[in-house]
Amino acid sequence: EAQVTQNPRYLITVTGKKLTVTCSQNMNHEYMSWYRQDPGLGLRQIYYSMNVEVTDKGDVPEGYKVSRKEKRNFPLILESPSPNQTSLYFCASRRGIAGGRTGELFFGEGSRLTVL
Amino acid sequence: GENVEQHPSTLSVQEGDSAVIKCTYSDSASNYFPWYKQELGKRPQLIIDIRSNVGEKKDQRIAVTLNKTAKHFSLHITETQPEDSAVYFCAASIGGSNYKLTFGKGTLLTVNP
Numbered sequence: 001e002a003q004v005t006q007n008p009r010y011l012i013t014v015t016g017k018k019l020t021v022t023c024s025q026n027m028n029h030e031y032m033s034w035y036r037q038d039p040g041l042g043l044r045q046i047y048y049s050m051n052v053e054v055t056d057k058g059d060v061p062e063g064y065k066v067s068r069k070e071k072r073n074f075p076l077i078l079e080s081p082s083p084n085q086t087s088l089y090f091c092a093s094r095r096g097i098a099g100g101r102t103g104e105l106f107f108g109e110g111s112r113l114t115v116l
Numbered sequence: 117g118e119n120v121e122q123h124p125s126t127l128s129v130q131e132g133d134s135a136v137i138k139c140t141y142s143d144s145a146s147n148y149f150p151w152y153k154q155e156l157g158k159r160p161q162l163i164i165d166i167r168s169n170v171g172e173k174k175d176q177r178i179a180v181t182l183n184k185t186a187k188h189f190s191l192h193i194t195e196t197q198p199e200d201s202a203v204y205f206c207a208a209s210i211g212g213s214n215y216k217l218t219f220g221k222g223t224l225l226t227v228n229p
Contacts, residue, residue: 031215042122042205042221043160050215058216090159104150105217107159 122220
């Protein structure tokens, strides 16, 4: 089954304790991205990756890091989480289309993070 | 950066009525405009998209229209059903890169039986 898998789905942590949210896709997609969803603010892009070893900032990258060492995985790292990073996080992927055309984003089920 | 405004933030209709959600964008280079539906507690899923070389696209009860001159696009749902109740997000590509999407803040659509 084609899917984007995120872990953990739920996490409560404390300020300053480093954490990683993993994201894996089995569709051989070149493009992967992280979003956070907050009430009244919609979906905001954190980081994206066009392919292995190629990443770039989205609209709200502060406090986050990413890496893309393998095509299928795109972990989101919070080096020193703060309460304002409490949010619902979605990983998404899509195939890279020749000519740069976009296509359907496939989202993971989301990871609800609470930072105390 | 790109700014996408979405209206209304909430919309309540009676089953069978039509629903219209409107979005405006600021970047004249935007050329891809998808709409995502997010049911309560679920992930967003693409329902329809349109590219800048097309003015209208339909898929059964849903349609999207695009006015590039005015920089706005709209989602139209006809013959609404209770299962259409969800949050709908519009989005616009940023510039010509198509690697970044800016989403609107969402519209909570409630279809009353």
